[in-house]
Amino acid sequence: MKRIWIYQADRILSQEESTQISDELMAFAEQWKVHGKPLSASAELRDGLFVILKVDEEIAAASGCSIDSSVRFLKGIESKYNIQLFDRMQFAYKSEHGIAVVNRDGFEKLLAEGIINDDTLVFDNTITQEHQMENAWAVPFHSSWHKRLFK
Structure with a gap:
């Protein structure tokens, strides 16, 4: 594995x-x-x-x-x-233009504006096994760990 x-x-x-x-x-x-x-x-x-x-x-x-x-x-x-790779409060999601990345405040603003919703695919970079990349890496916001941060 x-x-x-x-x-x-x-x-x-x-x-x-x-x-x-x-x-x-x-x-x-x-x-x-x-x-x-x-x-x-x-x-x-x-x-x-x-x-x-x-x-x-x-x-x-x-x-x-x-x-x-x-x-x-x-x-x-x-x-x-000149990049950050260890900041877990940067969120990647699939937008109509491709993959986008935004910080926590920006993500919260996009949620409030309805640009990100429960069906938006977000990336769960906490997965640890290669086989999870197929169906557990990009998941709908409503079933992601991200949802707990933005109630």
Whole structure:
């Protein structure tokens, strides 16, 4: 089973940034280790917004030190590209124009205006298994954890 970690940028990245970050992610995944042994890992940037790290835990699971190294790597990406990847109060949702990202206050305003409603698909970046990406990553607002924040 593949364990995943999803990090979301606070803005949609340019094509040039996306290409560069994708290359850096692939290079990181190729050398990512646990206790000196290579992990069966992959990494991707999806939609110019989501960094997704994957580890096949049937081969070897990531541990504290290897997870720390991924956080250090991603902190470097943040600094280099002037983005935030660890701010969980940035919300991504599907709009009529594609995927959009907004902070908590902006999300609340869009809810009040009816631009976001119970049927709007929002991204749950807390999922931890690859198989969940198919039907538990983008879910209607009414059935998401986000709903609890905006009663």
